[in-house]
Amino acid sequence: MGSKYSKATNSINDASNLSYGVPFENYRVPFVDLDEATNNFDDKFFIGEGGFGKVYRGVLRDGTKVALKRHNPDSRQSIEEFETEIEILSFCSHPHLVSLIGFCDERNEMILIYDYMENGNLKSHLYGSDLPTMSMSWEQRLEICIGAARGLHYLHTNRVIHRDVKSTNILLDENFVPKITDFGISKTMPELDQTHLSTVVKGNIGYIAPEYALRGQLTEKSDVYSFGVVLFEVLCARPALDRSEIMSLDDEPLKMGQLEQIVDPTIAAKIRPESLRMFGETAIKCLAPSSKNRPSMGDVLWKLEYALCLQEPTIQDDPE
Template identity: 40%
Template sequence: MGNCGTREENAVVAAHAQVQQLHLLQHPAKNALADKKHARSSSDISDPSTPRKIEDAKNISIYNDVIAFTLFELETITKSFRADYVLGEGGFGTVYKGYIDENVRVGLKSLPVAVKVLNKDGHQGHREWLTEVNFLGQLRHPNLVKLIGYCCEDDHRLLVYEFMFRGSLENHLFRKTATPLPWGSRMSIALGAAKGLACLHNAQKPVIYRDFKTSNILLDSDYTAKLSDFGLAKAGPEGDETHVSTRVMGTYGYAAPEYVMTGHLTARSDVYSFGVVLLELLTGRKSIDKSRPSREQSLVDWALPKLNDKRRLLQIIDPKLEGQYSIRAAHKACSLAFYCLSHNPKARPLMSDVVETLEPLQGGGGSGSGSDGAGQSSGLPDYRGQRRLTGNNVHFRAIPNAKCSPAVPVCRVR
């Protein structure tokens, strides 16, 4: 990824020191013993490569803290990273399944986990590891994958996440053996992913995700969508800055055109990527598919002219969804995708607007041909006159929303 600078690195060091100090404060006897024996200097405590001792985490809930695991502990829970424990592989490295409990460390609650191991031959792995620890270590939200812990021992870099039983959205949409996702599930997944992005964009210090795609949207046992893989995330512009200038990174087919051309990154770049994923949910097609005729290989190029045309719009809906949705719901979802994919970044909606637009399409709101279930004949929230519905077209306000939509849970920064 691009230059993360030292801000992320310093944040990881500081966070590690804070966790260590918290544990020592909660165990004064151990603290006194450590002082007496001078077993660990202050530089040891602030060094993220210093392994934490097992007894330091007694009675500390894994749901409140990011745990510094030892390499031995992670080898134990993955059976020495056995091949049949592999969940998947990516640019960062290999992901293994595991299970933590009190047998691993006293005080840990029983929990299945996913352990991601840095590929030592990768060029960007360490920086991406730092970025993930920095962002996911601070952010908590129901639609972000929870970072449980990490390991930074010698040249080993690992991350431990909550285990997501249903795997990636990509597999559910495009794997040939997968059961087709119903319309209701697709709209629910779109809403959950939108809430995750809205949380990042509306955080006290905004975060740009930069790699929003179906393979990075994971599903739990209830098909709740959660964003994962924050290795390419960037801190958003601050003060009078309008964008972040960075080396172009991401995935072909999802990246916003202005970002690809200029390297100027904004929250609206994520909105474009969301539009691509929403289009994949609506059509059942991949963003880039070389197996299709040349004119249909780029999903956006193929679908965009039809999205705002009532007569052709239903031609792009996944044929596997026949009879599961109302024409009205399809029009609204396609109209939302159309605006998210605008080549003019300022014409794209905010992610908080996207959340509010998707809310009426959940449950009964997406299946009926009349009211949306919220008592509004238009099927869209009022937004106090800042957005109007004309026919099936949604007009979004161009000015930022001063506060997060009530539909978006508050993003807590620890």
């Protein structure tokens, strides 16, 4: 969206235009407005911290609720990743991607401004000290996975590899609609016949695909692998690194008895076996050691939608 805020002195290289032809100026917001929106970045507006820096909530002068990601000078993430985030989100628009409101690069600052997501990230609703008192239902988890898969499928059809898919990078709005975030290390596939990108390995241990971790070969199937880890987090409500039981499920055909043993006990009794099997088989295929044996994100999306359909008789029969 175009910004109505005043222009500032350029500090981003080649700031007149991005590689996709989207003017940087359309998104530039003065620092004074962000300072005002957060009461001088008061700690009471602090909502989290990642590799880029601290995240604050705020309200702009026009009443828009925003999340501000402020770069930490000690962070390893650079101006290149700052620019990449702006580039990707200024040409990619989808209901399941976060919306970029703008950015600020005044006073040696690098600040990214997004729509505020009321319900935080997916991980916080699955496990951790800040876990809500009410566990998400299986149907709700399926719908979140489907929405995230739609966002990733959209990226892949636009030849964008996210490169950092994880449960903390799936945000939830006030209606628990999922939106993919954090595009600083994303890559685009420039050639239609290009099979992979050779690049430095970045991302989080526990989510990185084997071929990417060992050989630096990045493809869309690398995202599929990472998303498979997220699917198991959703199913088990456990961290990605706690995967000893998950990896024991690699043998085919999938054993329902094994799968049932690792399901989050708060929802286990409410999942139809057919829905659980479809979801589990899909997640297992995403984690195939060889990228050629993994499904496309479009196939994953279809299977997840089918898993929800298989659960729907339970939804209709439930008097609540």
